[in-house]
Amino acid sequence: MSNKFFDKQENEVIQQFLENGYVIFPLEDYHLLDKIRAQIFKWSLNILQTQIDSKEEIFFNNTHHHVRVEELNEFRLKIIAEIVNDPDLRSDIYSLAKTYIGWIVGNELAMQRNCNLSLQLPHDDSSLLPLHTDVWSGNSPYEIVFWFSLVDCYRTKSIFILPKPDSEKILDNFHQYYHFSTEQLYQTIKHDLIWLEVPYGSGVIFSHTLFHGGRVNEEDESRWSFNVRFKSLLSPYAMKEMGESFLPITIRPATRFGYNYKKPKMQ
Numbered sequence: 374m375s376n377k378f379f380d381k382q383e384n385e386v387i388q389q390f391l392e393n394g395y396v397i398f399p400l401e402d403y404h405l406l407d408k409i410r411a412q413i414f415k416w417s418l419n420i421l422q423t424q425i426d427s428k429e430e431i432f433f434n435n436t437h438h439h440v441r442v443e444e445l446n447e448f449r450l451k452i453i454a455e456i457v458n459d460p461d462l463r464s465d466i467y468s469l470a471k472t473y474i475g476w477i478v479g480n481e482l483a484m485q486r487n488c489n490l491s492l493q494l495p496h497d498d499s500s501l502l503p504l505h506t507d508v509w510s511g512n513s514p515y516e517i518v519f520w521f522s523l524v525d526c527y528r529t530k531s532i533f534i535l536p537k538p539d540s541e542k543i544l545d546n547f548h549q550y551y552h553f554s555t556e557q558l559y560q561t562i563k564h565d566l567i568w569l570e571v572p573y574g575s576g577v578i579f580s581h582t583l584f585h586g587g588r589v590n591e592e593d594e595s596r597w598s599f600n601v602r603f604k605s606l607l608s609p610y611a612m613k614e615m616g617e618s619f620l621p622i623t624i625r626p627a628t629r630f631g632y633n634y635k636k637p638k639m640q
């Protein structure tokens with residue numbers, strides 16, 4: 374049902390998110406995305422101490438030709454150290470999805486302090502995040518995840534999500550499933566899962582209250598993806614708190630007035 378306070382496209386996106394629990398959308402600024410990818414390419418070559426003449430796209434899809442599985446975590450941590458020290462990356466990542474985050478979450482936001490980088494080499498099972506919901510590990514259900522990749526993602530190179538109606542069916546009848554292992558639960562729901570098809574230049578926003586995760590990448594290409602959580606600044610927090618896990622990014626002045634208001638003392 375459309376809401377007259379939202380415009381047409383906003384209503385459509387909100388409806389889609391309410392029905393499915395996720396939306397795939399074109400990122401807002403391809404130049405910015407290219408800038409992020411170029412920066413990470415540069416860091417990678419520095420870390421690997423090598424020169425690669427191929428295009429960036431070819432390097433990212435073929436990272437498994439440059440980094441062995443045993444070296445992957447150390448390599449990833451070195452990239453993350455660069456990411457943490459980059460003064461622009463968090464705001465650049467926000468800019469890629471600002472409109473959609475605004476429609477789905479609001480415009481007064483807290484953003485996760487760390488932008489998480491995931492690297493999935495073909496046939497590597499060492500860094501998988503199997504089926505889960507983030508709420509079970511202390512995240513607030515008011516958060517969303519913004520996910521995008523530096524390569525085209527499809528089939529097992531991507532991530533899967535169990536759409537809202539199917540996730541709710543499981544959660545509403547969880548007494549039937551709570552004793553299942555993660556793998557048993559995966560086998561039970563695998564036919565209803567959606568493998569997100571996300572080309573380079575697109576992103577996903579999803580509710581991490583829904584079941585989601587990854588499997589071994591059975592494609593012949595590597596995946597580089599980012600995920601970062603956003604929530605409405607004043608919505609409830611869970612164990613991932615303001616300051617420690619989240620930082621305010623867009624506090625509006627009226628909220629500052631409200632926050633700083635002191636009741637006058639009468640005596």
Ligand SMILES: [Fe+2]
Binds near residue numbers: 505507581585
């Ligand atoms: Fe998750």
